[in-house]
Amino acid sequence: MQLSALEIVRRESLQKLRELGINPYPAKQFKTTATIKQIKSDFKSFEGKEVVLAGRMMSRRIMGKASFAELKDATGRMQIYLNRDEISSDENATMYNTVFKKLLDIGDIIGIKGEVFKTKVGEESVHVKELTVLSKSLRPLPVVKTDADGKVHDAFSDPEQRYRQRYVDLIVNDHVKETFIKRTKITNSIREFFNSRGYLEVETPILQPIPGGAAARPFITHHNALNIPLYLRIANELYLKRLIVGGFDAVYEFSKDFRNEGMDRTHNPEFTVMELYVAYKDYHWMMSMTEELLEKVAIDSNGTTEVKIGDNNVSFKAPYPRVPILEAIKTHTGYDVAGMSEEELREVCKKVGIEVDNTMGVGKLIDELFGEKCEHHYIQPTFITDYPKEMSPLTKEHRSNPALTERFELMVNGKELANAYSELNDPIDQRERFEDQLKLSEKGDDEAMFIDQDFLRALEYGMPPTSGIGIGIDRLVMFMTNNSSIQEVLFFPQMKPEKKTIELSEDEKTVFNLLKNNTPILLNNLKSQSGLSNKKWDKTIKGLTKNKLAKVTNTEDGLFVALID
RNA sequence: GACCUGGUAGCUCAGUUGGUAGAGCACCUCCCUUUUAAGGAGGUGGUCCUGGGUUCGAGCCCCAGCCAGGUCACCA
Numbered sequence: 001m002q003l004s005a006l007e008i009v010r011r012e013s014l015q016k017l018r019e020l021g022i023n024p025y026p027a028k029q030f031k032t033t034a035t036i037k038q039i040k041s042d043f044k045s046f047e048g049k050e051v052v053l054a055g056r057m058m059s060r061r062i063m064g065k066a067s068f069a070e071l072k073d074a075t076g077r078m079q080i081y082l083n084r085d086e087i088s089s090d091e092n093a094t095m096y097n098t099v100f101k102k103l104l105d106i107g108d109i110i111g112i113k114g115e116v117f118k119t120k121v122g123e124e125s126v127h128v129k130e131l132t133v134l135s136k137s138l139r140p141l142p143v144v145k146t147d148a149d150g151k152v153h154d155a156f157s158d159p160e161q162r163y164r165q166r167y168v169d170l171i172v173n174d175h176v177k178e179t180f181i182k183r184t185k186i187t188n189s190i191r192e193f194f195n196s197r198g199y200l201e202v203e204t205p206i207l208q209p210i211p212g213g214a215a216a217r218p219f220i221t222h223h224n225a226l227n228i229p230l231y232l233r234i235a236n237e238l239y240l241k242r243l244i245v246g247g248f249d250a251v252y253e254f255s256k257d258f259r260n261e262g263m264d265r266t267h268n269p270e271f272t273v274m275e276l277y278v279a280y281k282d283y284h285w286m287m288s289m290t291e292e293l294l295e296k297v298a299i300d301s302n303g304t305t306e307v308k309i310g311d312n313n314v315s316f317k318a319p320y321p322r323v324p325i326l327e328a329i330k331t332h333t334g335y336d337v338a339g340m341s342e343e344e345l346r347e348v349c350k351k352v353g354i355e356v357d358n359t360m361g362v363g364k365l366i367d368e369l370f371g372e373k374c375e376h377h378y379i380q381p382t383f384i385t386d387y388p389k390e391m392s393p394l395t396k397e398h399r400s401n402p403a404l405t406e407r408f409e410l411m412v413n414g415k416e417l418a419n420a421y422s423e424l425n426d427p428i429d430q431r432e433r434f435e436d437q438l439k440l441s442e443k444g445d446d447e448a449m450f451i452d453q454d455f456l457r458a459l460e461y462g463m464p465p466t467s468g469i470g471i472g473i474d475r476l477v478m479f480m481t482n483n484s485s486i487q488e489v490l491f492f493p494q495m496k497p498e499k500k501t502i503e504l505s506e507d508e509k510t511v512f513n514l515l516k517n518n519t520p521i522l523l524n525n526l527k528s529q530s531g532l533s534n535k536k537w538d539k540t541i542k543g544l545t546k547n548k549l550a551k552v553t554n555t556e557d558g559l560f561v562a563l564i565d
Numbered sequence: 566g567a568c569c570u571g572g573u574a575g576c577u578c579a580g581u582u583g584g585u586a587g588a589g590c591a592c593c594u595c596c597c598u599u600u601u602a603a604g605g606a607g608g609u610g611g612u613c614c615u616g617g618g619u620u621c622g623a624g625c626c627c628c629a630g631c632c633a634g635g636u637c638a639c640c641a
Contacts, residue, residue, distance in 0.1 A: 005610045006575050006592055059601085066598040081599070106591075120599045142576040143591050145602040153602055154577045154590055160633045161576095172576090215641060261640050262566085367641060391641050485634095496632065 006140045013103040014136050020094065020103075024136035030054050030111045037075030039116055043124055046116040051126060053078070054111040054134060056171065059143070062101055068125075071112065072171075079125040080112055087131050095131060107137035107171075144172045163493050176488075182301050183477045183489060187254060189300035190274060190471075193293050199250040199276065204239035206232060206256070212452045213237030213394070215437075216259040219269075232258035237394065237468065238455045240277045241423065244466050245458045252276040254473065265485045266415075269494050272473040281467040282422045283406045287383050290410060290418060290469060291318035294381065301480045309413045309479050312379050320381040320410070325370055328384055332374040337366065339403075345369075362403075363390035378411035393433040395421040396465075412479055420469035427459035523561050 055073035213235030406422035487493035
């Protein structure tokens with residue numbers, strides 16, 4: 001392994017710690033008596049008292065016999081003050097002069113025991129009396145500094161490194177940690193809301209023999225013992241509905257779903273959807289439930305219903321407007337498309353500048369009109385309702401218009417946040433809708449739904465009228481934390497693998513094999529045996545010496561190349 | 566998938582017309598007892614993303630590729 005100079009120094013420090021009888025990775029529990037957040041939030045009662053803290057050393061200011069350092073624990077950062085004669089017992093002041101000043105580095109994890117006090121300039125600090133090494137860090141951490149104006153210098157900001165090495169991102173970028181804490185607050189808030197109503201959190205299969213409940217390309221895998229293909233779920237909808245058939249009144253699941261499609265700022269191959277199904281309800285009820293839920297989530301995560309998303313101020317205060325999709329199209333395009341034929345709709349699309357082709361049916365055309373001309377207008381939470389039937393194969397037909405369905409999508413900041421239906425529970429209608437999907441599939445739509453015969457069998461036993469909703473959790477967290485990229489709300493977003501460490505080139509292998517047969521050997525002999533040009537030879541031998549496989553030595557008899565064992 | 570931008574020290578970045586690879590922080594040596602982007606003096610540190618090509622000479626120009634970000638397409 002190729003080590004940088006900084007890494008070599010740290011490994012040497014590690015060795016020296018051991019030589020001093022200090023275990024750089026002690027096994028024993030280190031009992032702390034407080035957290036930094038506790039001290040900072042209640043400084044007066046801690047002042048003058050002894051505390052034991054543990055954390056990572058984030059910076060160091062050494063001034064002769066006194067030093068300041070910054071300690072970061074899971075809850076915050078705090079300055080610590082160290083004095084040579086107070087932390088050292090021997091006359092060489094080894095603990096201070098050697099351990100603290102020479103052998104410790106930024107990034108090391110230490111424990112301290114000391115007294116809480118305030119410095120001359122008013123900085124809340126801990127006066128260290130005892131220092132314990134808890135874990136030596138062998139890699140240099142990016143040093144991010146924040147000045148008195150709050151301006152950040154040398155921020156660790158390269159997105160590739162931040163995502164690939166999220167652990168470093170979390171250590172040096174405090175705001176990143178906040179995002180993920182908020183993510184958990186949001187899911188906890190949703191759970192609280194549902195649990196308090198007696199809804200049951202459940203788990204359903206991730207490995208499914210038929211990937212149903214949505215239209216998307218699945219990831220496929222193989223079960224060896226059964227010798228069958230299995231799919232990673234693209235949705236859990238059909239399983240939750242089976243549970244409603246089975247007699248549960250309300251079930252929900254935070255479902256990690258997987259879709260084998262493109263990746264961009266708002267799409268990751270694996271993502272989280274919260275799905276909820278409640279028996280004997282309809283989509284009107286679901287809208288009321290949703291606005292109540294989101295108002296709570298906003299308050300629980302941000303302390304207020306008013307949330308800044310990009311340049312917009314969005315209010316999650318219930319209630320939210322409910323706008324039928326055809327009305328939205330009328331408002332934003334001027335065309336009343338209600339009852340229009342496919343041909344008429346196609347004309348309207350052309351007039352407003354939407355490209356159309358002959359494969360697009362009524363549903364698709366309406367969807368395009370809304371997506372292109374209306375969607376981005378809905379910044380404040382708005383329920384768009386009553387989508388055309390052919391786009392919604394799992395949704396109950398609208399009670400007063402057979403061309404539409406009882407479906408809504410919740411739009412926030414011009415994007416879809418949730419999708420909900422009065423669920424289709426007529427097994428014969430459901431079978432026909434699936435068969436229509438199959439026809440689409442035969443026409444070449446590789447994302448049309450598969451027919452799940454067992455799901456139809458379940459419906460045939462009878463499912464109560466039910467309303468269901470899916471809320472995109474990643475997107476919800478993006479809104480609540482004002483992030484515009486899904487990668488910022490996933491700990492470990494999907495990335496292409498890093499390039500492997502470089503193997504030996506063909507030329508290097510050739511020379512290495514020559515050397516194995518005859519070592520040491522005169523450099524010029526080896527060079528002529530290799531048959532390489534000057535340029536190639538130079539590159540090859542430098543590659544070998546750099547990888548510590550060969551060594552060139554200068555003797556009275558000339559330059560010799562030898563293998564290194 | 567297309568296009569745009571980028572990849573140089575541990576981190577953040579400069580790098581002129583193609584002519585000996587730089588700065589700040591970090592690190593090492595020294596000075597300094599309440600500092601705080603601590604300070605002062607000196608120093609170490611490089612696969613300039615990879616592979617070809619052009620050239621006397623490439624971080625820079627050309628070709629191919631890799632990785633990332635962005636925009637668009639796709640994602641009912």
